[in-house]
Amino acid sequence: VxxxxxxxxxxxxxxxxxxxxxxxxxxxxxxxxxxxxxxxxxxxxxxKRISFRAMVAIGLPTALAIIALVTGLLVWHFHYRYNGRVRxxxxxxxxxxxxxxxxxxxxxxxxxxxxxxxxxxxxxxxxxxxxxxxxxxxxxxxxxxxxxxxxxxxxxxxxxxxxxxxxxxxxxxxxxxxxxxxxxxxxxxxxxxxxxxxxxxxxxxxxxxxxxxxxxxxxxxxxxxxxxxxxxxxxxxxxxxxxxxxxxxxxxxxxxxxxxxxxxxxxxxxxxxxxxxxxxxxxxxxxxxxxxxxxxxxxxxxxxLPGEKICGEKPPKTVYTIKSNQATVRFHSDLSYVSEGFSAEFEAFEPTNPCPGRFQCDNDLCVSPNLQCDGYNDCGDMSDERGCTCNETQIKCMNGFCKPSFWRCDGVNDCGDNTDEENCGNCKAQEFRCRNSRCIPAQKQCNGYNDCGDGSDESQCEKSIAVHCSALTYKCKNNQCISKLNPMCDGETDCVDGSDEAECKCGTKPYKSSRIVGGKDSNDGEWPWQVSLHMKTQGHVCGASVISNRWLVTAAHCVQDNEKFNYSQPDQWEVYLGLLNQGETSKSTLKHVKRIISHPLYDHLSYDNDIALMELDSPVTLSQNIWPVCLPEATHDFPAGKSVWITGWGKLREEVDAIASLLQKAEVRIINNTVCSKLMDNGITPRMICAGVLSGGVDACQGDSGGPMTSTESNGRMFLAGVVSWGDGCGRRNRPGIYTRVTEYRSWIREMTGV
Missing domain, CATH: 3.30.70.960 (SEA domain)
Structure with missing residues (x-):
């Protein structure tokens, strides 16, 4: 213990x-x-075993005891069984x-x-x-x-x-x-x-x-x-x-x-x-x-039973079948916590029916028959999704797979053959779909002209061009707008004045390498912008992100008072930077909070505008363990389907209370907002961004609030795509995590902090 x-x-x-x-x-x-x-x-x-002689000696008392026992059983029977009650x-x-x-x-x-x-x-x-x-x-x-x-x-x-x-x-x-x-x-x-x-x-x-x-x-x-x-x-x-x-x-x-x-x-x-x-x-x-x-x-x-043997790490959704009558299992663990140990499950089965009442995958994994043909790769080898007959709630892919209907026209090729993205009422075949939803002939892409009007047809070309400014184009400091998508801090100077590369001391880490539910332990210094926010009487409560040597970004709901605690008061917080293990706070940098700025339009019922800023009482010394994450401009695009990272010390599973000791990391996928809104009962606003693994098992959880969702962009830099906000449970199927969309608040952050 x-x-x-x-x-x-x-x-x-x-x-x-x-x-x-x-x-x-x-x-x-x-x-x-x-x-x-x-x-x-x-x-x-x-x-104790009673001899025959002893049994004779106590025969009469035993008989009386039996009579009493039978009487008691009759009373119990009529009182409990008649009434049909169970303890x-x-x-x-x-x-x-x-x-x-x-x-x-x-x-x-x-x-x-x-x-x-x-x-x-x-x-x-x-x-x-x-x-x-x-x-x-x-x-x-x-x-x-x-x-x-x-x-x-x-x-x-x-x-x-x-x-x-x-x-x-x-x-x-x-x-x-x-x-x-x-x-x-x-x-x-x-x-x-x-x-x-x-x-x-x-x-x-x-x-x-x-x-x-x-x-x-x-x-x-x-x-x-x-x-x-x-x-x-x-x-x-x-x-x-x-x-x-x-x-x-x-x-x-x-x-x-x-x-x-x-x-x-x-x-x-x-x-x-x-x-x-x-x-x-x-x-x-x-x-x-x-x-x-x-x-x-x-x-x-x-x-x-004698010892049973499987060595090494077993990949997810993989079964080793042993057809002999002997097996040996050897475990090794260097962790001391009970909850961090190891466990094994094995089954003996009749070879002619290895999965009674369940579906047998090609890799010998047995899964519930309800998971067959549900659009998710539950077997791990797609064998539960082959040869399916799609129902009315599914997309019938041309390659034979069935996918959930809410994946249709979400901008991601879920079928694998693009069936789910065809006939979406947007653009015809051989046409290019602009970010502003206009359709232009595909041959006009990368022709050196701004045919879309927002520059998106020229945004992923070898050469960027100057275009008319719009809500979707990047504006340089000299007010010139360029067509390139996400040009900030990509290692190439695209603006004539060099302003797209001028403020890029951010988003780097010593590792180029998921509790967070379904995550993995992080390494020391792997997420140098990650912050642990402690209340002086509670310990770790929320996460935050370093954006400069004085300022942090967190969630507004983390700094809202309740009947017991004054979360809005700066003097109640302790800020730990460069922390990996919650049990080793003495090895990290401790700072205190000078000022808290919660977004003025934060709605505690819908979690809209769930973002806040914290100013430290003194500048922190930046190092390989403490470094700011890059803030995306308002025009930065984080497309649906893109892989992003979430980190934090929150609960490892929904059903447990304890938070993680070691900083956890997990990779999830950005989900189309229209699809997400359907999944989350129409509770998504344009200022929210959804991410998760829709098959379940990977998600943020209680204690991760305010922490970062980061995206690896050009040149390997990490940008703050979202702030952990809310969700329905943790890691549930078809219930993604909801994050505050940082691009919507770039001007507000600059106005409040100068960053």
Whole structure:
């Protein structure tokens, strides 16, 4: 367990002997594995067996007990089964940002613990009260423990019990799932919390059904124990009665093991004896103080199979099929965080039917039949999109593929044979479509004359020409307009006065090389304009971009006050420049904010004009780790289909609360605004730009707000195409991310900052 003082709860039914110790976290160090050794005396460790003589001696009491048991079962049957009700347990955690963690919250007997536990239980009741199905079936909730969250906040772990009509079990499961990440569909990407009562601010809620084996009514003799492991200390915990007596049946024992900050726990199982039935005897280890199925690290039960083998990194959507009866899998990880480890999935199948109930791809991947012929390459080899019959909601490409109808006439060749871009009512065959939508004969392109009127027919030619100025042409400082597309800082002097190359100390980085959802770790100095904005009481909240040694660009919604925090006040912010790892802020440059300028027309309902400026209290020294990104002129064109980069420390997945430690990067594609508006319920304005991967899995998320969307332009320079603004969830299919279109604000930025 690392910096956040997260805790592992160990749930075991027949754990016989285990030792654990604490060791400091070292970068690149491997995590030791559990050791499973044979018991020295297996008979001694088995559950109690009653002899025949003992059975005779207790025959009468046993008979009476059986009568009592049958009576109890009849009562249970008529009360519960007649009424058709089922006991459901849900476990999860709440992240509380409005209170600071202290050691008093480790001890359930302290006043502080009891007071906060009472508030959390009441809050859970209030949350369930907002959903009628949950409120009428809620029995009660209990806090299982507290641990330290990010920025010294508090994570509260809980169990909630419901008594549910059998016919409504699925509906209750869905209702509980809907509480995870509750918020408006139009959701900003600022990482702030929301007030839930007079004293608690809940940043997020995660819950899930408890393992049915742990929720059984027959587990009456449960034992719960807590340990706090310290550095350079080894402790031993044992099953009840070990090694002198066997443990009782139906016994559920739970150990909560806490770690010192910046340490992890190493578990070694010295003696382990499990039955071969996973229903009645098993061990589970959780990265949680409650048995949350979303936080399971490992489970051991039944037969332990011999080791299985696939080496190296597996590309996405690739399956290795092993047709022999033996396999070996070897893992290597140099990461110490539980959530950053590795996992494997394997299936044994009948060779004649390798994908029962699913579609078999040519590469042996099995996908849902619903994904076949949906226009997306779900298999990775396009085999799920071949030989399809298109329906009325799809484009029928001439090459046989079917594509979503909203891709028609979006300016991108999605079919691969341009079928989706034909007959769009724009220009005929052998005609050139100008940026101003005029159509001219194709032979007039690059003839040295401005036939379009906006210069676009001459904009991608070997030689640029002077043209009449329009809203789509680049204007030099001498007021001359040229036909070339995006001439600024492309390494060639196109204006007679050289003004197109005069202010180009921007957009370069030491790497010429995606959480951000679906992204990858960045390298040190790879995105030198990326900024982390911290509130003094919250830690990282938003991102921003360096545009000069004094000015930053961010999102307007990042600097809007709410009932708890004064985001509009400059003295509440800390600015970290040149930062890669949120855990190493001391290694970055810290600055404070002198002034905040939010766009005067920002609309908090629609997120229109979602852009703001921050002036630093003093100039920052520019270096390879701190460097401004280039600002595009109003005429700069970022066409649909172009690949761009998004970066930030936001949430790695929509359903989790924690932000990324390392700066994340992801490559996405600009999406036509007309198409995007259809996908986003007509909520897109001309001052917004959409980007994403429509098949899902890659996107910005909460905590990325205000950060950059950058585009690599001519000469390798990076331009600020957009500012992370809002979205519907994170990484959902057909739900792209929405960004503020920076070209619309070039004059305003120059007027406010002089940059």
């Amino acid at each position: 690392t910096h956040e003082r997260q805790h592992r709860g160990l749930t075991a039914a027949s754990l016989t002997n285990m030792s654990y110790d604490m060791e400091p976290l070292k970068s690149g160090e491997k995590i030791p594995t559990e050791q499973f050794l044979p018991a020295s005396d297996a008979k001694k460790l088995q559950k 459901k347990l849900f476990s999860g955690y709440l992240t509380i940002s409005s209170q600071m963690f202290s050691d008093a919250y480790e001890n359930s007997n302290t006043t502080e613990y009891k007071e906060l536990a009472s508030k959390v239980s009441k809050q859970l009741k209030s949350i369930y009260g907002q959903v009628r199905l949950l409120s009428k079936n809620h029995v009660g909730s209990n806090v299982q423990g507290f641990s330290e969250g990010s920025n010294n906040g508090i994570i509260a772990y809980y169990l909630s019990e419901f008594n549910v009509p059998e016919s409504q079990v699925s509906a209750v499961d869905e209702a509980m799932a809907s509480l995870d990440g509750v918020g408006n569909a139009r959701k900003s990407r600022r990482g702030f919390g929301r007030r839930t009562d007079n004293s608690l601010i809940i940043d997020g809620m995660t819950s899930g059904a408890v393992d049915a084996r742990l929720a059984g009514r027959n587990l009456k003799r449960s034992v719960k124990r807590s340990h706090h492991a310290h550095g350079n200390q080894t402790d031993i915990i044992r099953s009840p009665g070990f090694p002198d007596s066997a443990y009782l049946p139906n016994l559920y024992t739970e150990w909560q093991i806490r770690a010192d900050p910046e340490h992890r726990i190493r578990l070694e199982f010295d003696v382990l004896d499990l039955e071969k039935d996973c229903r009645n005897d098993f061990i589970k280890v959780y990265d949680s103080l409650a048995p949350s199925e979303k936080q399971v690290i490992v489970e051991k039960c039944g037969y332990r």
